[in-house]
Amino acid sequence: MARNRKSRRQQHGSAWHWKQTDCWYFTPPGTKKREALFDEDGERIRGKENKEAAQLALARIKLTDELTPVSSAPSKDWTVAQVCEIYLADLTNTATPEWVRLCQTWLNDFCGYCGALSVSELKKKHLRTWLQKHKTWNNNSQRNVIACIKAAFNFCCKFDDLDINPLSSYQKPAATARVTSFSPEEEKEIYAATNKAHALFLKCCILTGARPFSEMAMVTADHVVETPHGMFYLLKARTAEGGHGHKAAKKTGKDRRIMLCEEMEAITRRLMLEAPKDSGIPLLRTTHGKQWKRCNGVQQFCNVKEKLNLPDDRVTYTCRHTFAKRTLSGYYTGQPTTIEVLAGLMGNTPKVCWDCYAQWADDYNDPLWAALGKSKAKRSAA
Template sequence: MKMARNRKSRRQQHGSAWHWKQTDCWYFTEPGTKKREALFDENGERIRGKDNKETAQLALARIKLTDELTPVASAPSKDWTVAQVCEIYLADLTNSATQEWVKMCKYWLNDFCGYCGALTVQELKKKHLRTWLQKHKVWNNNTQRNVIACIKAAFNFCCKFDDLDMNPVASYQKPAATARVTSFSPEEETKIYAATNEAHALFLKCCILTGARPYSEMAIVTADHVVETPHGLFYLLKARTANGGHGHKAAKKTGKDRRIMLCEEMEEITRRLMLTAPIGSGIPLLRTKHCKPWKRCNGVQLFCNVKAKLELPDDRVTYTCRHTFAKRTLSGYYTGKPVTIEVLAGLMGNTPKVCWDHYAQWADDYNDPLWAALGKTKAKRAAG
């Protein structure tokens, strides 16, 4: 019985020399492609004949050696435009980042491309980026840092994962970050509650009592996130959701679950809200007056209306609730016992360094020893 030939075992790997009986010539196929390339001898003639395998292999070795010794030219960058770089980066970002960050990056990069997107990468200079940033006078230092980081990331991505060989703005320096020092006074808090609807007032109050990030944490909490322990209740936001996404803002960076500890007043509010959004319903505990989930768009618009009505300073925003929690916790506003930066970091889901950079000016436990070294106590400062 004649056995069938095993064609799969005779197939050459891509990058090897192989003979094609139909033309009686030797070829090779580059890895990652399906196009065959003919092999030629030193005289420029096609290598023919099945017995000329060694000659074919020698010709292929010459080709590979030439490719290794030939320096990579910088010509590809001449064909890249700024718009193409941003487009490629956004296509990948959509699959790897949160929707909120993707939306912001799309706005920044589209605006940037509207200014200089037609320029080639070699034509783009740091002065173009500086001039474009100067046109956006409402952007503070923190926003400019994020914008610059986004643009740098787009070029770095194409340099790392594509054929781009230069980042023209790699050395562009970001401005120093501005410390977050705003907080609501008790009087401002009372006025805000009175100037808005009940649902919005409750949302802001919960943010102040927990220190949770308003829209990426507090707005998504459901009864399924509530965990009861002998010490009390807390919200548990997993680092990963069931569909593989990130469960909270810092999940991608830290990979850790977020625990939002609740004071007694917040526990009472939570138990009451769980009656209207029980376990398994998937309904957020905090909702708008129309029973819709809180989103950044409607929350920001509503707070802007309240701020205009009360003529509050421009630096008062919804996120100020989180800073208010930090200031009051550090000063012992609720318990009469100030806490350390390290404890605050655990409560807020930040690192101690982040809390130190932003909130150290409110920490008496660190400032009192400095005053004491100069012979100034709290009593003397109060009398003065």
């Protein structure tokens, strides 16, 4: 027999728990807007088991409304700092630790500049002036920062009683693709300038095209799958603990397959001897036997870049771009591949690969030259 959902719905004016934020709310009669419930210390009431505390908080609100004349009832005067604080409290429960740390850094810096302003006083010029103070931020960094700040105000507008987002129409700068690759000569110099563990980590990233820290560094022997066609790493969309198994899992909901070439298969079999199945040990580790993390990996590469005086646009993620360029040009097999095949190998959509790597795809550029009467031989001779 089907359950009667209407019989379980709370009446307007009752306290109710929302699983998504793990907080208690109530909907005032005659409205459709939810309002959060706070305890005597001004903290949000969280946890489904705290129903009595939520009902007590609601009773205090009702009593205050009865004793306070409508004409003199004060409205909440939001400050920028309060908006950021409420958003970060929710973000801790829903986002990855890395993204939470980045948002904390940006929002704390923003609040240090204009956190004491009320929301009604905040103008787009405040955000623009603050961004101009950070001259090292490129367009991509600014896009992420602006998106984070706008998300904080949108969250309080949607899930709390903030009336308007004063920054909703602030335009983000256009994204700029930082697509660079290592030449074979640069690759050899980097391997010679760093330790063996780091050199092997970079080499595996170049041979597989895997994302360095959110995919390659996580691989253990349990992720290895052997088939008659060859070997690949299988990163599940969901981990046993319920988290996301790889970077794109939250967006796509699909498992990630990292296909291996013959050289990478030989490296994997050798690494599995030291980190066998069910051991939980990553195949690629630092010189101290630890898993590669963004902090130690970036610092190690910065040391190498300084030693070799490499251009600023060379980063660890360049290994992934190098794989894309070499695969499209047929560096390994002598046969160029298409954007669609590359997208499958890299775990991206064809659109992302087209936007980033189309300049390296001769299969798409050759017909354009042919339309002008220029063959590949003529271009080579020129």
